[in-house]
Amino acid sequence: MFNKIKLLTQSKFARNVAVVVTGTAGAQAIAMVFSPVITRIYGPETFGAMGTFIAIFEMISPLAALSYPMAMVLPKQDSDAIGLAKISIWIAVITSLITAMVLILFKTPVVEAFNLHAIEPYILLLPITMLFSVLVTISSQWTIRKRLFKLKAKTAILQALIISLMKAGLGLLNPSAIILIGTTSFGYLLQAALIGIGIREKDKEDKPSTHSSFQVTGLLKQYKDFAYYRTPQIFLNSVGQSLPILMLANLFSPAAVGFYVLARTVLFVPSSLIGTSVAEVFYPKFVETIRNGESGKKLLVKASATLAAIGSVPYLVLIAFGPWLFALIFGAEWKEAGEFSRWMSIWLFVVLATRPIIAAIPALSLQGLFLVFEAIAVLIRIFAILIGYLWTGTALGAVMAFSLSNVIIYAALTIIIVRKA
Template identity: 35%
Template structure:
């Protein structure tokens, strides 16, 4: 019996070694792991150079950017992997680039005329001039998104991973050096933008500039009308869904900054940043490789799609329990030890956030499958309710209990329910498809 079990394990390991999917996940995951390792190595030094207020200012700006970034390409950048032909994919890229240029110009006008009001609404009254960085950040994010999706389309995971690692090293080294001379929230924002541009340039230097990766094909108007129509689901559903998701996730940072202090927002941002490392490592690595594969499996109506999704979901759950479980039990102690005594509050936040981020990680595979399952409408509706429920949770914590800790706990509980809803709907749709085929 023992020999049979051992043989079975050896067979599984052998299949994993020869699996293209596992190899691609390892490639992307290795790059992200290296990048996150760099961030974690630098973070204990950065938290002793920059104050929680500095981190709070940068985090508030990042929350604002994450909410409006999907507008930059109207969600079309995510559709680059969908067409069968490179010509159609290039048309989507041209559409995305044109939209980003237009949106950046509009955002500058909005900031110029509404600077005072925007600063008041976002808790950035002390640093309203930073809002003028929004157009530049939108452009940098849009071009990086186009480059990322193009590389994913043609399977250049190694070049993408190396560019990410190099940009993280350059960015965090710059933050460390800058923190020794003149630490500030403004510096953190500027260097983050520079990191995006570095990532883009490093990536483009390593890929063959042909097809969708030929930058000359990114500009013009050829085919953009057909691209806008054929992939309109991404603009109708994915863009508002992404914005609502970012809004609901960024609400605590913005509300902590405006209702409590930038320091509280900084504590929360560190907790999310640290916990986001394992979630990003596995979620993004699996998602980028899993997305095109599950899309092809569902489009081909393969009966193996259900088992494929189930296997990846279980793997994410098993692997995620260890890091998130550790933080749930020892979060406050670990944060004080690693990042300094003044960051103990971030550790307390992390204990509640770990529950939500574990379920968010587990739902990553199901989220990647939803576009192919034609469930982007569900995602949009879900995000509408997500914003309502998360805002209600924060309102109860801030105004009823007058406690930031209660607000974060309720916010996390809502996040757990929302993540599980995605898993339930994705599997239910696959079961339905399988029953119809039979």
């Protein structure tokens, strides 16, 4: 046992995971420390408005750069990765301008169609946030490519501290939705700027080698699968994940959306803390394994099993004591969010365990298959929410059905990808 622990601590993969986990843990810890303060400043309705904004943003953000930033880890030469970054920025500028024009010209029909009255005054922040999010993705993919995990960890902690202070401080002056939405949007720009500064300082130290200039047309064609398959897949997944917020807003009240948003925020902590950290380190290692002509099945299964074992503890606690914990930590008016968390924990436990599965898809060239799978999954999620609503007539019933449908979806995806690996 001692030898195994020693080998684990000496493993570069394990050390990289530990670094990313430390940064993510620090950022999540800061956010959670401020959460009881923030939930007592802003009510469920205000959280509901922010949740609606985030739901719409998450639906349209995959279109911002057509997923080209995700390909930055794959090229052998840094010049090609830099070329993909430049291509991504130009696409993001164009799509953000188009989105802004659509919202300006057709603002009223869009608001009426999706019942977006709660965020109507702030709707033009959507294209701005789209552009900022692409900058974050590009800078993050570069840190993953160059294995700058310490930089990523430091910037995550600093960004979380600044944004949390802004939400709490500005909320005391004006506890409105514009503060939550505005600071969320600014958070993307801040994170990209912090990582960018760190990358520039690192480049000065390392004096990186230069390569031949990239060819735009060649890169667009070489990584077209990300635009053709990965982008619509991520879009469909975002639609599927945003469905509860949009449907709760239409079927029930802004407060129900607020309960769901808080529950999801808390429950994503283990997934972000452990799952994202492992996936970011796992992805380049898995790419290298496949590139060397080796089977990635063993690595895939091991990473998923480890995450499942670790994630079972926090989610079991929330299943058992969710309502009590939410009322104690966030205030009595948030007890309903704790009821939501019990059922959502089952779903997000499966999401955590399948992080490596999702990360492996580009390396296995299964983008087309994943797109078809995601389209079917969206239909299943829609029917699940409607069945839960019609059967129980409550927001909790809709959340229960949605959560259980996701368990089935991710379990099926795991079986498919492991067999392909």
